[in-house]
Amino acid sequence: MERPRRNFYGRLKGKSLKASQKGYLDEDLEALSPGAVSWEANPERTPLDLDTLFDGKPVWLEIGFGGGEHLVHQAAHNPGIGIIGAEPYINGVAMLLGKIRRAGVNNLAVHPGDARDLFDVLPDGSINRAFLLYPDPWPKMRHHRRRFVTPEHLEPLARVLKPGAIFRVATDIEDYVRQTLEQVPRHGFDWLAERPADWRQPWDDWLSTRYEQKALREGRTPHYLTFRKR
Numbered sequence: 001m002e003r004p005r006r007n008f009y010g011r012l013k014g015k016s017l018k019a020s021q022k023g024y025l026d027e028d029l030e031a032l033s034p035g036a037v038s039w040e041a042n043p044e045r046t047p048l049d050l051d052t053l054f055d056g057k058p059v060w061l062e063i064g065f066g067g068g069e070h071l072v073h074q075a076a077h078n079p080g081i082g083i084i085g086a087e088p089y090i091n092g093v094a095m096l097l098g099k100i101r102r103a104g105v106n107n108l109a110v111h112p113g114d115a116r117d118l119f120d121v122l123p124d125g126s127i128n129r130a131f132l133l134y135p136d137p138w139p140k141m142r143h144h145r146r147r148f149v150t151p152e153h154l155e156p157l158a159r160v161l162k163p164g165a166i167f168r169v170a171t172d173i174e175d176y177v178r179q180t181l182e183q184v185p186r187h188g189f190d191w192l193a194e195r196p197a198d199w200r201q202p203w204d205d206w207l208s209t210r211y212e213q214k215a216l217r218e219g220r221t222p223h224y225l226t227f228r229k230r
Helices: 017-030 069-077 092-101 116-121 143-148 151-160 174-187 209-217
Strands: 059-063 082-086 110-111 127-133 161-173 189-191 225-228
Touching: 017 082, 017 092, 059 069, 069 082, 069 110, 069 127, 082 116, 092 110, 110 116, 116 151, 151 161, 151 174, 161 174, 174 189, 174 225
Parallel strands: 059 082, 059 127, 082 110, 127 161
Antiparallel strands: 161 225, 189 225
């Protein structure tokens, strides 16, 4: 199979990692792999065996987990669920690994890379719930095509989600809300809001992330959008 040309925008690494974080990456990351995701390891794009990975549990996906606090929170409170997190920013991956150690959760898998590569090898209709929480807003008009809520990402996301699966989006950027509400329904999703509280108030099982706390300190308003796959 020919590898597609995919531009990646954003940081892959920030400030120098602490010695402990380097240890997490060296000692823990490989064991948390969901399977062969990279093109080098899986050029035929053979689908992952999620039933074996998570012992037949329903599977959730968090796209761009940042520092991992929400991912670990969901894993700890939903032991009957398997959760995959995808994040290309290696500093965030290292932070997540430290949180996994401290929480002692064992129902997580981690893909330290582009979610598009993960979509390639996720079986059709294999994901029960997906999260997109405070994604990079790419605020300049000419950069809006880099946002996640574009066909390049939403088409494969729709393919891997089961009918009836829930897709949650949290953002503090009003124009990102606009683009999300325009694009996501075009790819087989229904917005579930019936009243303003449905997008103004967080979900009952929500854990406010450090990105959300920064937005609140800076006076921006979070929006919580819930979609269901048709």
